[in-house]
Ligand code: SAH
């Protein structure tokens with residue numbers, strides 16, 4: 055089968071071109087056509103020698119993901135649902151803001167971590183996405199949106215990528231790193247390291263590897279100030295408890311593009327949101343690590359049995375942290391009218407690991423129900439215009 059060029063970072067593409075007898079500068083040209091201009095048709099790559107175009111036509115393709123639906127929220131947020139085969143689908147969300155465009159990218163079909171408050175986690179795990187499937191989400195979004203909404207034709211739309219869609223990116227490390235490199239490459243998307251964020255529930259050894267291989271901004275999903283509560287909310291904590299996680303965060307800061315780690319904290323009514331929890335968080339973090347706190351109002355879904363903390367409690371919690379000198383923001387919820395908000399991304403996942411059954415056995419969940427089916431609006435598929 056023809057290789058998919060979206061699977062390669064520039065080094066990979068250079069090696070592939072070498073197998074065709076082509077010099078490295080040809081790989082640069084090709085990489086720019088694909089990622090900077092969004093071109094999938096080799097015949098349209100006018101400055102590539104005809105002989106190379108001929109070789110590529112026989113050996114390679116630029117294959118994005120088949121699009122199942124596109125939903126546009128009242129606030130301008132866009133959610134795409136992509137088919138990744140065998141009954142699985144993943145979601146990608148574009149979030150426009152006054153000064154920038156952010157893309158929230160998925161790394162897996164489902165997720166094996168199984169956090170209690172996360173819709174993806176409740177669905178179980180099917181499989182890792184390939185590098186090509188990760189980068190296809192950015193390729194599609196960037197080139198689909200370029201020139202729309204009154205933007206000048208060549209102007210970049212997405213300048214911020216957050217690996218906060220479906221899946222645990224650090225449990226798909228091998229595919230993640232070439233995708234990150236393509237995002238950062240000046241011949242690719244040219245994104246700043248500070249504007250590419252990997253969000254993790256805390257896979258400690260992989261935080262160390264990311265620091266060595268491809269340091270980008272790091273967000274860590276903390277959600278609790280102590281191990282007992284975190285064990286219950288984020289099952290991975292039983293393997294990598296908070297002290298080990300914070301040590302890894304500290305090591306990461308040596309090479310991080312920003313001088314702080316962002317801790318995400320999902321506010322769950324009556325579970326982790328009292329002033330005592332806030333004080334415990336201050337004790338845990340204050341003297342230990344340079345960080346920022348991002349409080350996320352919980353986005354409910356029926357099977358979780360959990361509720362969003364009332365706004366006043368979120369603000370009171372934030373005040374305790376701020377008064378202690380911890381920089382704290384409360385995340386604005388975007389796109390919730392189209393189920394595009396944090397933790398609502400469920401796609402369609404064929405659970406191959408019986409996560410749902412295991413959770414139910416552990417009585418972590420009051421009930422395991424299906425999620426309401428996403429309305430699928432057919433749209434044109436194929437290369438974005
Ligand atoms: N697996 C990674 C990245 C994807 S989840 C991680 O856990 O960090 C991205 C963010 O959404 C995480 O901070 C996660 O805790 C948060 N999240 C998950 N479910 C949520 C929900 N129902 N409401 C609000 N935030 C949620």
Ligand code: SF4
Pocket residue numbers: 165166167168169172173174175176219220221222254255275
């Ligand atoms: Fe997986 Fe992140 Fe959801 Fe936890 S919050 S289940 S790690 S996607």
